[in-house]
Amino acid sequence: MNNPRSTPPGEGAAAERATAERPNVRPGDEAAARRDEILVARALDGDLVAFNQLVEAYQDLCHSLVARLVPDPDQAADAVQEAFFSAYRNLRSYRGPSFRGWLTRIAVNAAMDLQRARKRRPVSPYPELEDESWQPPAGPETDPEIVIVATERGRALAAALAAIGSDQRAAIVLFDVEGYDYAEIARMTGVSLGTVKSRIHRGRLALRAILVERMELFRS
Amino acid sequence: MPPAPHSPIAEAQDHAALIVALDAGDLAGAERLAAESLAASCAGCAALADDLAAIRGAMTALPVVPRRRDYRLTTEDAARLRPAGWRRLLEWLGAPGSAVRPLATGLATLGVVGLLLTAGLPGLSGLGGAGAASPATAPERSVAGTVAPGESRDGEWRSPYAPTAAASGAPEQAPGLAATAAPAPMPTSASAPMPTAAPSGDEALVAGEAATAEPATDRAGATGMSAGGPANEKAVGPDAAPTVPLPALVSLVLLATGLALLAGRVVARRRLA
Numbered sequence: 001m002n003n004p005r006s007t008p009p010g011e012g013a014a015a016e017r018a019t020a021e022r023p024n025v026r027p028g029d030e031a032a033a034r035r036d037e038i039l040v041a042r043a044l045d046g047d048l049v050a051f052n053q054l055v056e057a058y059q060d061l062c063h064s065l066v067a068r069l070v071p072d073p074d075q076a077a078d079a080v081q082e083a084f085f086s087a088y089r090n091l092r093s094y095r096g097p098s099f100r101g102w103l104t105r106i107a108v109n110a111a112m113d114l115q116r117a118r119k120r121r122p123v124s125p126y127p128e129l130e131d132e133s134w135q136p137p138a139g140p141e142t143d144p145e146i147v148i149v150a151t152e153r154g155r156a157l158a159a160a161l162a163a164i165g166s167d168q169r170a171a172i173v174l175f176d177v178e179g180y181d182y183a184e185i186a187r188m189t190g191v192s193l194g195t196v197k198s199r200i201h202r203g204r205l206a207l208r209a210i211l212v213e214r215m216e217l218f219r220s
Numbered sequence: 221m222p223p224a225p226h227s228p229i230a231e232a233q234d235h236a237a238l239i240v241a242l243d244a245g246d247l248a249g250a251e252r253l254a255a256e257s258l259a260a261s262c263a264g265c266a267a268l269a270d271d272l273a274a275i276r277g278a279m280t281a282l283p284v285v286p287r288r289r290d291y292r293l294t295t296e297d298a299a300r301l302r303p304a305g306w307r308r309l310l311e312w313l314g315a316p317g318s319a320v321r322p323l324a325t326g327l328a329t330l331g332v333v334g335l336l337l338t339a340g341l342p343g344l345s346g347l348g349g350a351g352a353a354s355p356a357t358a359p360e361r362s363v364a365g366t367v368a369p370g371e372s373r374d375g376e377w378r379s380p381y382a383p384t385a386a387a388s389g390a391p392e393q394a395p396g397l398a399a400t401a402a403p404a405p406m407p408t409s410a411s412a413p414m415p416t417a418a419p420s421g422d423e424a425l426v427a428g429e430a431a432t433a434e435p436a437t438d439r440a441g442a443t444g445m446s447a448g449g450p451a452n453e454k455a456v457g458p459d460a461a462p463t464v465p466l467p468a469l470v471s472l473v474l475l476a477t478g479l480a481l482l483a484g485r486v487v488a489r490r491r492l493a
Contacts, residue, residue, distance in 0.1 A: 052292040059291045060284075067285035077289045084291045089301050092311050150281075157278050176279040201240045208271050218274035 032057070036099035043091055051091070055084055058100065062107040068173045069111040071162040076111070083110040105188045108170060112189070115166035153217040160210040168203030175200055239265050243272040313481070314488030324481030331475025338468040 036057075042050035062080050070076040083106045094102050161169050170189060174180045175196075186193045211218070235258055241247050242255035259269045293301070313320050464472075 048293060048295060048298045051298075055292045060287055063287040063289075063291075064284050068282065073285070073288075076285075081289070081291055084293065085297070085301055088293060088298065092315050153278055154281075154283055157275070157282060172279070176276055177282055197244070197246060200244060201237065201246075204240055204243070204272055204275065205236055207275055208268065211275060212271065215271055215274065218271070218278050 032100070033098055037096070040091065040094060040099055043088075051088055054087075054099065054103075058103055059084070061100075062103065065104065065173070065178055066107050066111045068161070068177060069108070069166070069170050070114055071158075075114055079110040079114045080107060082114075083107040086110065101184070101188075108174070108188045112166065112170060115170075149217060156211060156214050156217055157207075160207050163210055164203050164206045168199045168206060171196055171199035172203045172207070235262065235265050236268060239268050240272060243269060243276070310488040310491055313484045314491070320481055320485050324478045324485065326478070327474045327481065328478025331471045331473070331478055334467060334471025334474060338465065338471055 036054065039050045039054050043054065059080070062083060063076070066080045066083070067073065067076040070079055083103070086106050087103055090106075096102075161172070164172075167189075171185055174185045174188065175182070180188070182193050182196050185196045189196070191199075238247075238251070238255045239259060242252065242259065247255055259265045312318065
């Protein structure tokens with residue numbers, strides 16, 4: 001029942017300290033981190049090609065993340081573009097240790113800013129339901145029934161995510177989908193660790209309240 | 221405090237909060253045991269726990285949203301985004317490892333040291349204003365035979381404005397004060413106004429009082445800028461403009477520049493963070 005990626009209560013402090021020392025640097029990312037540092041140094045010297053290599057390395061990640069935080073695909077794309085613009089503009093303020101973490105934080109902030117602006121200027125509800133390019137995850141199952149159920153499940157879940165608050169959505173996506181821990185999410189979103197937990201708990205209850213009539217999709 | 225009345229809704233919310241915390245793995249010890257027993261004994265709680273686990277599992281299997289745009293920057297984007305104007309200044313101030321901090325600290329230190337040295341050297345001191353004569357300079361004036369404001373040559377207190385009245389030829393002036401309007405034997409500033417009571421000063425010269433009356437002439441003329449040396453500058457009247465020696469002024473500028481750079485760096489780092 002327990003989420004394997006959540007911090008065990010007894011080891012919370014140690015895990016938080018470890019995360020604080022090396023935020024967003026996971027095992028296996030060392031080579032990428034070294035490459036990023038070299039590219040950042042070249043970009044700081046005015047090498048646009050080096051910066052665009054960083055963009056190429058992380059644009060899928062950023063787009064995937066922001067597209068889940070911002071339901072409207074066009075707005076999500078704008079938010080990602082703005083995030084890369086912001087990263088280029090503020091590259092001198094990057095102080096390490098992880099360019100990926102720094103860029104992710106910028107992307108999350110761009111998405112959150114867009115969500116706040118969207119609250120002031122409401123747009124049409126979740127158009128991703130009509131997005132033909134939105135496909136279920138590729139897997140060994142090719143049974144049409146399984147594919148259909150997976151598609152419906154994904155759409156129902158995406159619609160439910162779009163219906164909850166943007167703060168809760170961001171916390172849940174970062175935790176459940178992107179795999180960040182509480183401390184990393186707190187740092188990215190600029191709130192306390194307790195607030196992150198609260199948002200995740202409340203967001204999950206809200207999702208369940210929305211999906212309670214369609215839970216058969218999730219149990220099959 | 222009496223216990224809160226039992227509310228089924230509040231109890232259900234408490235149970236839901238407990239179950240969702242259990243699902244997230246945030247409980248330990250007695251709380252965890254309580255949540256697990258709740259999930260085992262309450263059908264609604266068990267259903268909630270199952271649903272949360274199912275939703276969480278589906279969440280991890282959410283498909284990757286395909287990217288339709290290439291986010292690489294063009295040269296036009298780069299040119300547009302390159303910092304300019306105040307933004308460039310902010311970046312220079314707030315850049316990590318920049319020379320701004322040592323430069324600012326050095327300037328501020330130089331300013332403080334300069335101010336301390338200036339205040340410590342009597343010859344350079346002048347920050348106290350015209351009326352703040354230091355005790356060390358008072359004997360010099362006495363030796364030179366000068367008269368402090370509000371002090372007559374015979375030791376009696378008089379209004380600091382009395383010499384002016386004397387210089388303008390007031391009929392009730394004392395004979396000793398008449399000499400204060402005598403022209404200075406030392407060369408005075410070209411911009412200094414001529415004393416208005418020159419004839420009476422000539423009389424004082426005849427009376428042999430000129431040598432002792434020279435500093436008071438500056439007070440009477442209110443020039444405050446005579447070339448009579450620091451002691452004379454101290455003897456300027458209360459309505460004269462205060463003078464700041466150049467070393468003190470330079471020290472103040474250095475200190476202000478250093479502090480401004482430090483403050484600018486703090487602001488820049490906050491803006492860029």
